[in-house]
Amino acid sequence: xxxxxxxxxxxxxxxxxxxxxxxxxxxxxxxxxxxxxxxxxxxxxxxxxxxxxxxxxxxxxxxxxxxxxxxxxxxxxxxxxxxxxxxxxxxxxxxxxxxxxxxxxxxxx
Amino acid sequence: xxxxxxxxxxxxxxxxxxxxxxxxxxxxxxxxxxxxxxxxxxxxxxxxxxxxxxxxxxxxxxxxxxxxxxxxxxxxxxxxxxxxxxxxxxxxxxxxxxxxxxxxxxxxxxxxxxxxxxxxxxxxxxxxxxxxxxxxxxxxxxxxxxxxxxxxxxxxxxxxxxxxxxxxxxxxxxxxxxxxxxxxxxxxxxxxxxxxxxxxxxxxxxxxxxxxxxxxxxxxxxxxxxxxxxxxxxxxxxxxxxxxxxxxxxxxxxxxxxxxx
Ligand code: HEM
Ligand code: SF4
Ligand code: SF4
Ligand code: FES
Numbered sequence: 001x002x003x004x005x006x007x008x009x010x011x012x013x014x015x016x017x018x019x020x021x022x023x024x025x026x027x028x029x030x031x032x033x034x035x036x037x038x039x040x041x042x043x044x045x046x047x048x049x050x051x052x053x054x055x056x057x058x059x060x061x062x063x064x065x066x067x068x069x070x071x072x073x074x075x076x077x078x079x080x081x082x083x084x085x086x087x088x089x090x091x092x093x094x095x096x097x098x099x100x101x102x103x104x105x106x107x108x109x
Numbered sequence: 110x111x112x113x114x115x116x117x118x119x120x121x122x123x124x125x126x127x128x129x130x131x132x133x134x135x136x137x138x139x140x141x142x143x144x145x146x147x148x149x150x151x152x153x154x155x156x157x158x159x160x161x162x163x164x165x166x167x168x169x170x171x172x173x174x175x176x177x178x179x180x181x182x183x184x185x186x187x188x189x190x191x192x193x194x195x196x197x198x199x200x201x202x203x204x205x206x207x208x209x210x211x212x213x214x215x216x217x218x219x220x221x222x223x224x225x226x227x228x229x230x231x232x233x234x235x236x237x238x239x240x241x242x243x244x245x246x247x248x249x250x251x252x253x254x255x256x257x258x259x260x261x262x263x264x265x266x267x268x269x270x271x272x273x274x275x276x277x278x279x280x281x282x283x284x285x286x287x288x289x290x291x292x293x294x295x296x297x298x299x300x301x302x303x304x305x306x307x308x309x310x311x312x313x314x315x316x317x318x319x320x321x322x323x324x325x326x327x328x329x330x331x332x333x334x335x336x337x338x339x340x341x342x343x344x345x346x347x348x349x350x351x352x353x354x355x356x357x358x359x360x361x362x363x364x365x366x367x368x369x370x
Contacts (some may be wrong), residue, residue, distance in 0.1 A: 003357035075285035
């Protein structure tokens with residue numbers, strides 16, 4: 001991978017480390033007393049901080065994972081070149097679309 | 110070939126074999142494994158074993174050595190699955206019971222029996238700009254290098270490499286990605302990046318970047334674990350990752366955010 005992809009992967013790893021911790025911490029904290037789906041949606045709906053947090057999380061994962069997947073595929077399969085790079089852009093796009101769709105769905109629900 | 114096996118607890122190499130003890134040696138040759146039996150001796154090295162077999166049992170056995178004292182770097186091979194200098198490895202330290210398995214160095218093409226072709230190793234050394242670059246016009250004066258400057262210390266940490274290829278054989282990334290420059294070449298590049306007299310910094314940082322370069326290292330540490338000189342290519346490579354990242358960001362900034370002068 002190029003040095004800029006390297007920076008992107010390590011930089012997003014830092015974001016992910018924080019995001020994963022906040023994500024898990026919030027889940028544990030929120031369900032401590034038992035919560036229904038309705039109560040959860042009641043808190044996330046229209047909550048811009050929620051949307052920004054998960055939007056950042058999704059974009060960071062969408063940058064981080066395909067760069068790593070590309071390394072693994074290059075090591076374990078003969079796949080190389082532009083078709084591989086294109087496919088990884090596709091994976092990134094898929095992660096962004098699916099992830100943001102999920103975050104938006106909970107935000108507007 | 111298998112990845113290096115986990116570190117066996119080192120045995121005390123000074124423990125002498127019982128009188129009359131015999132050693133069973135499986136050697137991978139061009140047509141499969143061949144087994145030899147010979148007497149164990151005090152202070153016997155793996156190189157002694159191979160030499161005894163060649164002189165007394167099979168003169169066609171091919172292997173390589175020169176200095177036999179850990180200076181030249183030509184005698185490395187896989188000993189019970191791990192890359193080692195055979196001249197500096199005592200049988201007593203590594204034999205499993207009275208058994209040894211010897212194979213040619215991993216990740217390199219075999220010439221014959223236990224002798225490998227080191228050419229890809231040295232080609233990558235060159236590709237990583239492993240030669241000192243004096244520049245068009247040499248420095249006007251002697252460079253004054255303080256022995257305890259960070260650069261000099263970084264050079265010291267990696268300078269004693271003797272090109273034995275042990276780390277290269279230990280690295281899984283080399284076997285997965287045959288283009289990967291490997292720990293020795295990258296370690297060498299890092300010593301030159303820290304050489305204040307060298308004029309080839311930018312080109313060298315480019316040469317050690319990319320899918321064949323330092324960013325492909327997974328920090329597995331096999332190289333550092335196995336280097337008989339106790340060098341730490343893993344940390345040299347981490348230095349290259351930092352330096353190439355810093356340079357790439359600087360260039361990116363210059364290209365996109367600064368007006369060219
Ligand atoms: C706690 C958050 C995370 C941290 C700190 C983190 C850190 C890292 C680091 C440092 C690497 C480079 C490893 C290497 O080059 O040897 C890496 C690789 C990778 N990461 Fe993450 N990561 C995190 C979360 C994620 C998530 C959520 C995904 C998937 C969506 C992911 C997918 C990958 C993949 C596929 C690789 C390539 C594996 C490899 O190169 O060995 N990571 N990660
Ligand atoms: S770094 Fe160590 S193991 Fe690798 S070639 Fe140099 S001396 Fe041998
Ligand atoms: S630290 Fe890097 S160079 Fe060394 S063995 Fe591991 S992957 Fe190979
Ligand atoms: S024979 Fe020279 S290092 Fe082993």
